[in-house]
Amino acid sequence: MPFVNWLKRHFVVIAGLLTLAYLLLPNVVVTVFSFNKPKGRFNYQWQQFSTDAWKDPCGVAGLCGSLSLSLQIAVWATIGATALGTMIAFALVRYRFRARGAVNSLIFLPMAMPEVVMAASLLTLFLNLGAQLGFWTILIAHIMFCLSFVVTAVKARVMSMDPRLEQAAQDLYAGPAQTFLRVTLPIAAPGIAAGALLAFALSFDDFIITNFNAGSTVTFPMFVWGSAQRGTPVQINVIGTAMFLIAVLFVLTSMVIGNRRNKQKASS
Amino acid sequence: MKTTNSGSGDVRLTGISKTYGSFAAVQPLDLTVPQGSFFALLGASGCGKTTTLRMIAGLEEPSSGTVHLGDQDVTALPPYKRPVNTVFQSYALFPHLDIFENVAFGLRRRGIKSVKKQVEDMLELVQLGEQARKKPHQLSGGQQQRVAVARALINTPKVLLLDEPLGALDLKLRRQMQLELKRIQTEVGITFVHVTHDQEEAMTMADTVAVMNAGRVEQLGSPTDLYENPNTTFVANFLGTSNLIEAEVDTKSGDDIVLKAGGGKLVLPESRCSAPTTAGGKVLVGVRPEKISLTHADAAGEIPEGRNRITGRIANSSFIGVSTQYVIDTSVCPEFEVYAQNIDRDARLAPGAEVVLHWSPAHTFGLDAAQDIDAGIQEEAAL
Numbered sequence: 173m174p175f176v177n178w179l180k181r182h183f184v185v186i187a188g189l190l191t192l193a194y195l196l197l198p199n200v201v202v203t204v205f206s207f208n209k210p211k212g213r214f215n216y217q218w219q220q221f222s223t224d225a226w227k228d229p230c231g232v233a234g235l236c237g238s239l240s241l242s243l244q245i246a247v248w249a250t251i252g253a254t255a256l257g258t259m260i261a262f263a264l265v266r267y268r269f270r271a272r273g274a275v276n277s278l279i280f281l282p283m284a285m286p287e288v289v290m291a292a293s294l295l296t297l298f299l300n301l302g303a304q305l306g307f308w309t310i311l312i313a314h315i316m317f318c319l320s321f322v323v324t325a326v327k328a329r330v331m332s333m334d335p336r337l338e339q340a341a342q343d344l345y346a347g348p349a350q351t352f353l354r355v356t357l358p359i360a361a362p363g364i365a366a367g368a369l370l371a372f373a374l375s376f377d378d379f380i381i382t383n384f385n386a387g388s389t390v391t392f393p394m395f396v397w398g399s400a401q402r403g404t405p406v407q408i409n410v411i412g413t414a415m416f417l418i419a420v421l422f423v424l425t426s427m428v429i430g431n432r433r434n435k436q437k438a439s440s
Numbered sequence: 441m442k443t444t445n446s447g448s449g450d451v452r453l454t455g456i457s458k459t460y461g462s463f464a465a466v467q468p469l470d471l472t473v474p475q476g477s478f479f480a481l482l483g484a485s486g487c488g489k490t491t492t493l494r495m496i497a498g499l500e501e502p503s504s505g506t507v508h509l510g511d512q513d514v515t516a517l518p519p520y521k522r523p524v525n526t527v528f529q530s531y532a533l534f535p536h537l538d539i540f541e542n543v544a545f546g547l548r549r550r551g552i553k554s555v556k557k558q559v560e561d562m563l564e565l566v567q568l569g570e571q572a573r574k575k576p577h578q579l580s581g582g583q584q585q586r587v588a589v590a591r592a593l594i595n596t597p598k599v600l601l602l603d604e605p606l607g608a609l610d611l612k613l614r615r616q617m618q619l620e621l622k623r624i625q626t627e628v629g630i631t632f633v634h635v636t637h638d639q640e641e642a643m644t645m646a647d648t649v650a651v652m653n654a655g656r657v658e659q660l661g662s663p664t665d666l667y668e669n670p671n672t673t674f675v676a677n678f679l680g681t682s683n684l685i686e687a688e689v690d691t692k693s694g695d696d697i698v699l700k701a702g703g704g705k706l707v708l709p710e711s712r713c714s715a716p717t718t719a720g721g722k723v724l725v726g727v728r729p730e731k732i733s734l735t736h737a738d739a740a741g742e743i744p745e746g747r748n749r750i751t752g753r754i755a756n757s758s759f760i761g762v763s764t765q766y767v768i769d770t771s772v773c774p775e776f777e778v779y780a781q782n783i784d785r786d787a788r789l790a791p792g793a794e795v796v797l798h799w800s801p802a803h804t805f806g807l808d809a810a811q812d813i814d815a816g817i818q819e820e821a822a823l
Binding site: 334336337339340341342343344345346347350351354355358359 | 520532
């Protein structure tokens, strides 16, 4: 019986660890196989330890080019979607205008629509307009589908913001620009940041919409998919692992900075 | 209280009004708040008191009329250019700034570089020196309230506007803060305009109270004046409790009016009647519950001459420590309220007993009978 009791007491911890394992195991596999030295073209079986791929991440033709393209598109899409989405969110929360309710639900539609359908429709649109498929069509498409997410994230934040805070700022001699910079923006910042991160992640690993609207341009997800048909270079695992590590580092740094700031505050 | 330069720092509202579509939140009104006074705008929610305050702050644009601060017409000035600061309802402290920066906000916006000394002094005044580096959410409601006052006062505004500043606090803390605010006002000598729905709060703190109802100022005066001489049924019922009886003007004798009510006669000094009185016309006679004495019917002979009297039967009595509150069924009004101090309790004054209610004519007031006799009662019950 002691075992059952032990289980009862630690059930939450065990369940939590199992969930974490479920989430992280794929990443572990990716990392482990980035040190593999496969026989043949497919990196699906463990052969022997090697750091060859880590020493030469761009060793596969087209990989680093596609990676850099994906990063560029993600950065521009994030900037575009965040700027537009923030403005839309403020407009939807702050102003009462005709068709406000309709706009509110229209904003959600891209999130609900199957990606394949949206991709195909966009392609039709671009073809009819005679647009040259490539960087710009991908960017336009990415900004479009990222917008809904940014609007949702920012709107939640702006809605919970007391309009009296801005009135208080005005009452305390802050003009419109000062009020926005000193009060509105800092308070909305967490929502805007969340929207931007979401937009970056969505844009970076989007495959379906990009695939339809890329023409002959190849982004990183398209490269991975394409090479998976012919054989998977270890470098893909290297890039994947590197991105994962960078993200973890990012989170850890911000946590450390946050903690230090709180401690300073508490001691001063 | 500062009385120097009287007139030069007054807040003057002239013909000011605010309408939203077809709804008139504030009817055209004139109001002057003397410099250095503690002025209260009192009324139930939706009476236009907050809108009036926000028009002084510049947060609401008046539909008509002007706002003057001293000799300066500020009607067209945006809030950030008015020498006025506000303590908002629920405080509106900036959540992303610590207490020090919240208080320093106004000074910094005006380009003042060395704010440390001033902010620290101000935090001392409101006894929050220790909390300077905390965020607003780490403070209790009372402390947040004091930060809001400090943040506004540090700018030494010409007028400090307070929008229901104590509404979010519990009763005990509210009493404490009322005294605290009064102390600060006396100390700094700045004009305070205080919006509240709590009549006790208004009467405790303010030098002058304007009672507002449906976008109008019903009556303006000192707390005692409003309480003793209400001009309308709304004021009579909203400030404390009043017994109002409909009566007919019988004759006039000297400075007094003799009225007929339920077969008896009541005397009302003419100076205390705000309604026109013609023989045969109707007036509402009012008397406050604590001004009335109760005497058992068997001892009616002991009542001195010259007092107004009404007979009735005690319907209900509740003992509440310092006083006993009676509800008396009389011929003129079925629910006549009487508050008796518990000095010498007459054991015969129990429910069912026949009694005589009597009071001095000097404590009687007269109101225009054309008004709603129950105006202002609902709001009082909701408190």
